[in-house]
Amino acid sequence: MADQQTASAEAQVNYKEKYGVTPSQADHATLLRMIEDHFQEGLKTLVEPFPETDREFAKILDNLRTMSADDLRKKLIESGWLLEPYGEDEMRCQECMYYLVHRRWCDLPELNLPAEPDWWCRLWRI
Template identity: 45%
Template sequence: MVAKITTDEDVPGQIRSLLAGGLKTEVFPRADSHENVAEIIDRLRAADEDIKALLVIAGFTDHPVEHGGMEQACGTCMYYLIHRHFCELPELAVPVEPQWSCRLWRI
């Protein structure tokens, strides 16, 4: 999964377009427990390079999501690579913007 998505130069624009176009994603429930994370990760692995499916399963939004009294944005997530604008979670490995969010957010 990682190699194709990370080398395709159209991916950032495709993601922006899908999110701006109102793609319905699974924003909730957030991945607050080990069981939730494992279930989401298993589903992401099964998506096998389908960028739209990855966005839906991971619950991506083009804006921060407030959950548990915290604003959850990619820019504050432990998986965010600030200089590359990239999510390094192996099951995602996609370009992201700091104001976006997904339900696998971690501090």
């Protein structure tokens, strides 16, 4: 728990230096920029394994629940976030149950982040 708090504190400092706000304080546009910047800096996320069963899905959610809103980078990694569609079927946020198309927002409580329609993560459900 102490390690998590330390990591969270470090992340806040970095975000604050770069953007003037932490992810939990950021508006929609700033959060989008934070996400895109992470990937431009070479962020690799846990795209696989895809949670094939609901228990595997629930495990990822459990991990996400331990993260604060300021743990943006960790959330992106754990959720397997991508800035492009995934797989042969071109799965993307636009068709995901958690995606609010007008607000351009992922409504999954454990993520609760802005997203573009052509993005994807391994918590995708239709």
